[in-house]
Amino acid sequence: MALFFDAPWFDEKLEERGLSRAVIAAAAGLSEADLALVFKDQREVSAGQVAAFAELLGVSAAEVADRAGVSTPAPKADPIAALERRVAALEAEIARLRGG
Numbered sequence: 001m002a003l004f005f006d007a008p009w010f011d012e013k014l015e016e017r018g019l020s021r022a023v024i025a026a027a028a029g030l031s032e033a034d035l036a037l038v039f040k041d042q043r044e045v046s047a048g049q050v051a052a053f054a055e056l057l058g059v060s061a062a063e064v065a066d067r068a069g070v071s072t073p074a075p076k077a078d079p080i081a082a083l084e085r086r087v088a089a090l091e092a093e094i095a096r097l098r099g100g
Helices: 007-016 021-028 032-039 047-057 061-068 079-097
Strands: none
Touching (some): 021 079
16 A cells, blocks of 8 residues: 555556546545645545545545555445546536636
8 A cells, every 4th residue: 555645646547538626526526625635645535535436536445545645445336326426527627627
């Protein structure tokens, strides 16, 4: 397990997918300020947030947990929650693209 939040790895994965931190925050149900604390290793992520990050980044929840420096187990799949996260991420990206 990583001892700290690996922000460069997360930024690289976001860039590979053409996404911003705002999108991953929305997908995980975090404010951008809370996500900034996560990236500074000043706030731990929950199991649900690990799952949201993993889905959005296209990697396993175990890898996200490792890169986030937490031992949070991945929750069981919840298709409705996954769909809600995708919708929130898309809405955030649309708002970003519209400049609002």
